[in-house]
Amino acid sequence: MLNPRYYRHTKIIATLGPATESPEMLEQLIAAGVDVLRLNMAHASREWVLDIICRIRIASTKLDRHVAVMMDIKGPEIRTGEVEGLIDIKKGEQLEFCTSEDQRPPSDTLRVQVNYKGLPSEVEVGQIVLVDSGLLRLGVMDKGDTYIRCQILTDGKLGSRRHINLPGVHVNLPSLTEKDKNDLAAGVEAGIDLVALSFVREASDVDELRMFLNEMGSSARIVSKIEEQAGVRNMAEIVKASDAIMVARGDLGIEIDYHQLPLVQTQLVKACQAEGKPVIIATHLLESMVSSPMPTRAEISDISNAVREQADAVMLSGETTTGEYPLEAVEVFKNIIRSIEPSVDYDLNSTIILREPKAKMLRSAATLAQDLGQSGIIVFTRSGFLAHVLGALRPRGVPIFAFTDREDVFRQMLLPWGVEPFYMEFSDDPEKTIKDAIAYLKRREWCAEGMWLVVITNVLAGEQVIDSMQLRQVT
Structure with a gap:
């Protein structure tokens, strides 16, 4: 439900493991507000994948709160x-x-x-x-x-x-191993939404995975993990080839000089924001909470920095796989995000390269919604493009209500910053679709009477379909 004083933009990712894979814990994680659940395939089997994704979908349906599933394949090690x-x-x-x-x-x-x-x-x-x-x-x-x-x-x-x-050494290992391909086949069968590709060295690694997914008929989006020097050197081309980036600070902090890690993190965040691609900050964000109920002061500052840099998502690994306080770790994330997000400047992302006229119209929509105050933006999309661009523009305090009639796109839109996706059938009549969307938001208490909404939609002008930006007041 929309809180008139606060709306969480930064998404939360939790990794599943022995501490969280039971049906009861899955329900509690989802109810706590986790947006994406990560499957670490380093030691996982095909049977586990099929079973755990089935459990996730059952828990989501029971709670009427859906999450995306990201398979993190092991890669060349x-x-x-x-x-x-x-x-x-x-x-x-x-x-x-x-x-x-x-x-x-x-x-x-x-x-x-x-x-x-x-x-x-x-x-x-x-x-x-x-x-x-x-x-x-x-x-x-x-x-x-x-x-x-x-x-x-x-x-x-x-x-x-x-x-x-081997810091600085370009190892001639394949980007996809046989285990990766077998794991992906199981994931595609079970309906994964995102694939995290480990040890990405160049854009061709991403292209190889995309070709493999296409051959299997999967629309899963690719998250490239930057965790070695070659990936840092080639970050610009990797960002362009990928659907999202993960700053995998574990191996990355070993591969490069440790004191350079914050600088590289910032470079990667800025590179993603310029291209309008989601970026995830991962590894050791709450490492002490594997065995402690409270975070360290340094961890609090680390997470705060990720929120200030406006990363799309922050991720838990060991904290929720084998940790003793997985739900508490999620609450710590939420509390820090709630405190820090309102302190970030309200300036829109000025570095993003908007290549299409429709994308430039979205900047106007974001500016208008911010100026209105207590507003939101509604978009209708079958590809997720509009929602991703709006999220990348970073309109502070403005929920991005993204409606789609595709289930895969619906779950994939759970990753970008500030996007609240909804699955809804579209009508042939654009006006009916808009009214259905507003009625849905009102019924679910995401908006109230009198609230202004900026609506991005198509309208008919004679026989021509044109893009439009409308202002609607909830009645």
Whole structure:
């Protein structure tokens, strides 16, 4: 329901896991206000995907509040193999990463397998290798056809299947693995709305995924995760090729100098706003709340900064997969957003490039709605284009009521900033469609008598259909 003093623009994404995948917890998450539910496919199966999406849809229908489902595919990763327990490694000692083809005789040097046969050809002597989110730091001393020998630069513990980062190295791994394709097939069957593509290095990675989705008949929108140096270098072309961007700060903070991360985040947000593409800020926003009922002061400031930068969405990962306080984490998000959003300047996004005349008309609609105060904008769309442009314009305090007669577009519009989508059949008579929409909003208490609404619609002028901007008062 529309609060006359406040309307939340910033969307909330929560990742599902053992702490939140039960029907009861799904209902509570959805009722709490989560807009998008993320499925992390790093360790998920086809059966889990089919089951969990069915549960999500049942919970949404029961509550009459729908959410989008985003499948986050694993992508090309280099990982260590299985080891027994946790191995203590000491600074100054040596460790070898070996491919499965390594046939050398046993050695006193600790050897650990890796899942990528091309590793020795990708690195050079002197290269830094980071393991387990950068907790372990090694330097390459020597290499052969089937191994690299490293000197350990930091003390630590090495476990099984730990992620390996090679900062600055362009790894020749495919953008879509066989696991990704199998996961996507299950997701398409179950009706996913968004696909998050991991380790995007260039625009062609996005194009490959889009072609794969098209071949399967899926209209799912692509969220490109920027989490390595190549993705940062090529951000402009990746933003243009993608439907949305995720600033995946976990791996990104390892791949680049950590003190550059806030600057890169800002660059990515601005690049998305210029192209009118949604941007998600992810990873470690409330990491302490995995085990604590309250956030740290630094986390509060971090989330506040994302809201001030006007990111479209903020995301929870471990906080809602295995965390002890998943619902509390969602409430923290909502409370911070509620406090910070009203403090942001009311200037519209001046950096967005509006290439179509209809998009330029939307800027006038956003300005008018803001000037009216306690207003809203109604758009009718079958592609989501109008809603995405309006969201990208960032009209503060103005709900964007986006009506569509396509279910897939309806759920995809749950991601952009400020957009409140509704699924409704359209009439052949544009006037009836407008009246039906206003009656729907009034019935659901999104608007009240006397409120002014800016309506973007088509009208008939003789035999010609023209775009129009109308001002309607709720009666």
